[in-house]
Amino acid sequence: MMAIAEAKGASALRNAFGGILGVFILLLIGIFAFSIRLFSVIKYESVIHEFDPYFNYRVTQYLTNNGIYDFWNWFDDRTWYPLGRAIGGTVYPGLTLTAGSMWWLLNSLNIPLSVETVCVFTAPIFSANAAWATYLLTKEVKGTGAGLTAAALLAMVPSYISRSVAGSYDNEAVAIFALILTFYFYVKTLNSGSLFYATLNALSYFYMVCSWGGYTFIINLIPMHVLLCIVTGRYSSRLYIAYAPLVVLGTLLASLVPVVGFNTVMTSEHFSSFLVFVIIHMVALVYYIKGILSPKMFKVAMTLAVTIGLTVCCAVIAIFIASVASSPTKGWSGRSLSLLDPTYASKYIPIIASVSEHQPPTWPLYFVDINVLAFLVPAGIIACFSPLSDASSFMILYLAISAYFSGVMVRLMLVLAPAACVMSGIALSEAFDVFTRSIKFQAGDINSESSIAQNDVSNVDSNATTDKSETVSKEPSRKNHEKEKEQEIVKKVTSKSQNGKKLLVLPQEVSAVVILLLIALGGFYVGHCVWTTATAYSAPAIVLKSYTPDGLRVFDDFREAYAWLQHNTDVDDKVASWWDYGYQITAMANRTVIVDNNTWNNTHIATVGAAVSSPEKAAWEIFNSLDVKYVLVVFGGLVGYPSDDIDKFIWMVRIAGGVFPHIREQDYLRDGRYHIDAHATPTMLNCLMYKLSYYRFVETEAEGFDKVRRTEIGNKKFELTHFEEAFTTEHWMVRIYKLKLPKNRIQGKLKNKSSSETYSSNQTRARNTRRNPWQ
Amino acid sequence: MAKSTSSDAQMLIRSLRTAYAATPTNLKIIDLYVVYAIVTAVIQVVYMGVVGSFPFNSFLSGVLSCVGTAVLAVCLRIQVNKENKEFKDLPPERAYADFILCNLVLHLVIMNFLG
Numbered sequence: 105m106m107a108i109a110e111a112k113g114a115s116a117l118r119n120a121f122g123g124i125l126g127v128f129i130l131l132l133i134g135i136f137a138f139s140i141r142l143f144s145v146i147k148y149e150s151v152i153h154e155f156d157p158y159f160n161y162r163v164t165q166y167l168t169n170n171g172i173y174d175f176w177n178w179f180d181d182r183t184w185y186p187l188g189r190a191i192g193g194t195v196y197p198g199l200t201l202t203a204g205s206m207w208w209l210l211n212s213l214n215i216p217l218s219v220e221t222v223c224v225f226t227a228p229i230f231s232a233n234a235a236w237a238t239y240l241l242t243k244e245v246k247g248t249g250a251g252l253t254a255a256a257l258l259a260m261v262p263s264y265i266s267r268s269v270a271g272s273y274d275n276e277a278v279a280i281f282a283l284i285l286t287f288y289f290y291v292k293t294l295n296s297g298s299l300f301y302a303t304l305n306a307l308s309y310f311y312m313v314c315s316w317g318g319y320t321f322i323i324n325l326i327p328m329h330v331l332l333c334i335v336t337g338r339y340s341s342r343l344y345i346a347y348a349p350l351v352v353l354g355t356l357l358a359s360l361v362p363v364v365g366f367n368t369v370m371t372s373e374h375f376s377s378f379l380v381f382v383i384i385h386m387v388a389l390v391y392y393i394k395g396i397l398s399p400k401m402f403k404v405a406m407t408l409a410v411t412i413g414l415t416v417c418c419a420v421i422a423i424f425i426a427s428v429a430s431s432p433t434k435g436w437s438g439r440s441l442s443l444l445d446p447t448y449a450s451k452y453i454p455i456i457a458s459v460s461e462h463q464p465p466t467w468p469l470y471f472v473d474i475n476v477l478a479f480l481v482p483a484g485i486i487a488c489f490s491p492l493s494d495a496s497s498f499m500i501l502y503l504a505i506s507a508y509f510s511g512v513m514v515r516l517m518l519v520l521a522p523a524a525c526v527m528s529g530i531a532l533s534e535a536f537d538v539f540t541r542s543i544k545f546q547a548g549d550i551n552s553e554s555s556i557a558q559n560d561v562s563n564v565d566s567n568a569t570t571d572k573s574e575t576v577s578k579e580p581s582r583k584n585h586e587k588e589k590e591q592e593i594v595k596k597v598t599s600k601s602q603n604g605k606k607l608l609v610l611p612q613e614v615s616a617v618v619i620l621l622l623i624a625l626g627g628f629y630v631g632h633c634v635w636t637t638a639t640a641y642s643a644p645a646i647v648l649k650s651y652t653p654d655g656l657r658v659f660d661d662f663r664e665a666y667a668w669l670q671h672n673t674d675v676d677d678k679v680a681s682w683w684d685y686g687y688q689i690t691a692m693a694n695r696t697v698i699v700d701n702n703t704w705n706n707t708h709i710a711t712v713g714a715a716v717s718s719p720e721k722a723a724w725e726i727f728n729s730l731d732v733k734y735v736l737v738v739f740g741g742l743v744g745y746p747s748d749d750i751d752k753f754i755w756m757v758r759i760a761g762g763v764f765p766h767i768r769e770q771d772y773l774r775d776g777r778y779h780i781d782a783h784a785t786p787t788m789l790n791c792l793m794y795k796l797s798y799y800r801f802v803e804t805e806a807e808g809f810d811k812v813r814r815t816e817i818g819n820k821k822f823e824l825t826h827f828e829e830a831f832t833t834e835h836w837m838v839r840i841y842k843l844k845l846p847k848n849r850i851q852g853k854l855k856n857k858s859s860s861e862t863y864s865s866n867q868t869r870a871r872n873t874r875r876n877p878w879q
Numbered sequence: 880m881a882k883s884t885s886s887d888a889q890m891l892i893r894s895l896r897t898a899y900a901a902t903p904t905n906l907k908i909i910d911l912y913v914v915y916a917i918v919t920a921v922i923q924v925v926y927m928g929v930v931g932s933f934p935f936n937s938f939l940s941g942v943l944s945c946v947g948t949a950v951l952a953v954c955l956r957i958q959v960n961k962e963n964k965e966f967k968d969l970p971p972e973r974a975y976a977d978f979i980l981c982n983l984v985l986h987l988v989i990m991n992f993l994g
Contacts, residue, residue, distance in 0.1 A: 299951070299981050306984070340965065352943055353947065355943060
């Protein structure tokens with residue numbers, strides 16, 4: 105009795121100590137996740153990165169200045185001139201509202217942080233939250249140890265860091281946290297069957313819908329999992345409680361967000377949730393009737409139900425197919441269709457195809473982005489199968505689906521990252537479990553009969569692997585091959601055991617060596633993550649650096665150009681540029697733009713594309729019709745900046761050609777390739793983009809040699825007739841041109857008339873010369 | 880063939896009726912509530928068919944509130960049912976409290992969306 109009480113007390117103490125240690129580890133993980141994302145602030149400055157974050161920053165500024173009601177009803181007339189954009193109804197408000205409320209909270213506590221600082225540091229804070237959410241999710245799937253490992257892995261996985269560094273103020277910063285949280289609440293409801301967590305699940309889903317368009321992933325993955333559970337015979341009432349309230353409450357909450365609105369019940373992306381809703385009710389009914397009837401009567405009921413049900417089903421499906429087939433895209437949006445059919449975008453929607461984030465990833469990118477996790481994931485899948493529960497089947501499905509989508513679009517590697525981290529956390533934790541248990545067993549000298557028998561069986565297998573382990577070098581790939589063998593051995597041995605769960609025990613030396621190797625694997629992972637973050641993912645894209653023999657050279661041309669625009673033009677002047685720079689111009693230069701990164705109006709973008717692809721006079725006409733005063737062009741030929749407007753010219757021509765048939769891509773190609781040198785076609789040499797990029801380029805030190813295309817340009821000396829150069833930045837990266845005003849028009853010529861001419865000749869002359877309507 | 884089917888159907892309905900009569904009263908009350916909610920939803924859909932769906936958000940919120948309370952009542956019934964092995968150590972007060980909370984959130988959203 106005393107011994108048992110003592111043992112209980114000792115285990116309680118150990119549990120308490122473990123709990124405190126766990127909390128401390130989580131705190132450290134959070135701090136680490138925050139700190140690793142600060143490289144961009146240290147190496148450059150606390151500035152908002154890239155393009156999309158500038159729009160979010162501008163919206164947040166508007167929110168903090170004007171309050172929520174003005175933000176909700178905001179119609180922005182400074183973009184997409186002359187169309188404007190109803191921002192309140194077309195933006196995902198989650199990120200803006202989150203940052204806005206953090207700023208408001210801090211300011212009401214008299215901590216005067218500027219809006220920019222709050223925006224820059226939103227992403228690192230929420231990545232710490234995402235790591236903690238991963239801990240909770242994995243704890244539900246496997247246990248606390250796996251949870252801590254998965255949280256540590258997510259804190260540093262490069263693919264998540266790439267979209268959530270300090271300064272990357274984009275939707276994904278908050279959305280990934282919401283995604284993991286929603287999945288955690290779903291799995292928690294599935295495990296516990298409590299309606300309280302179902303409510304929290306719906307609210308977390310609402311937060312996800314507010315934050316990112318990728319919420320359709322959740323509302324399709326969860327129904328798929330429910331269907332999987334039903335089909336594999338794992339239907340239970342907890343599944344019903346986890347799914348049915350989510351559908352109803354989730355649909356309602358999603359409809360509240362103005363961007364989504366009625367799309368929740370009209371577009372095909374949500375239909376799977378309703379279909380599975382109907383299916384789960386039918387299955388629940390069947391199980392209920394099975395419960396209250398005797399087996400014979402149940403058979404009768406089934407035959408009756410099947411005959412009636414089939415006819416009803418066919419009728420409903422016929423109506424459904426008719427209504428869906430009547431819409432040209434079968435009810436799917438362009439982006440979703442391009443995910444399902446990867447070739448769709450390149451055939452029909454050039455704009456979606458032209459975004460670099462929408463290209464498929466290359467194989468090395470997987471190893472850069474999720475590194476060691478790439479081969480820990482299969483081990484995790486096997487570990488999830490060893491006791492297959494609802495939660496682990498969900499994780500397997502999540503991983504499979506996200507792995508497929510990450511192969512379609514680079515941007516979706518981000519959705520794969522949490523799944524990979526959870527799986528790898530499970531695998532590593534299981535591995536550590538086996539080896540530390542072996543050491544503890546041997547050290548504690550607790551030998552039962554079964555475990556001795558087990559030892560004999562496992563010793564035979566492990567002797568073979570002991571030889572392998574002694575010859576193995578410290579290479580992660582080889583080490584993991586051995587570890588996978590261990591996992592297979594675990595599976596084989598546990599399947600051989602007959603009475604209950606026998607635990608595998610390995611020799612102590614093997615365990616110690618393998619634990620050290622696992623820690624080394626973790627070290628490689630951490631080293632890679634920190635290196636990748638520091639070198640590859642911390643650049644703000646608005647300031648560039650290069651190390652020349654003379655030292656560090658900083659290219660701050662973008663901000664120089666926007667500042668010039670802000671100080672030297674009127675507030676109401678319109679600036680035309682390619683859509684990439686629209687957000688930055690409105691946010692930093694505060695001028696009205698024609699097209700921006702939202703790309704919601706393809707025809708408007710095609711108009712701008714047609715203008716830059718046409719000769720000067722035609723381009724001037726188009727720009728004048730849009731009230732444009734300044735044209736902004738990005739040119740990298742002097743310094744070797746590779747992604748300038750001449751590089752994107754392919755897409756400008758294609759997009760314009762999609763709407764205006766007189767722009768033919770063939771006119772710009774010579775032998776199927778774009779040239780800007782002497783081989784270029786005349787159309788290319790006369791188009792506005794060429795002229796605005798290379799005007800006076802011969803006068804620079806490069807003397808007409810384009811460093812990006814590595815050729816001398818074709819047409820070196822030319823004058824601009826309809827545009828004049830307004831400003832060129834220090835490294836010629838941004839060039840701003842002004843539209844010349846039209847010349848004063850004089851209709852016809854005034855000729856000298858002698859008074860001796862006859863009236864008839866005067867009359868004929870009057871009829872022959874063109875009448876001047878202004879006189 | 881048809882005769883045996885109809886007689887089978889009659890036997891089926893009789894056995895269903897006797898089996899259902901054996902359920903406790905509190906569950907029957909919940910079932911009645913579910914039926915009431917579904918009937919209200921059907922009435923709303925028929926009304927929409929007659930009158931047209933102009934304030935679509937009102938229609939959606941009305942139908943989904945009915946369906947939502949029906950679903951939540953079914954969840955309550957599952958948790959309170961004594962024959963359900965999975966929930967035998969869940970006190971019915973907790974189940975009822977969860978039901979109230981979820982209904983509160985649902986109706987808050989409905990009120991907001993009703994327009």
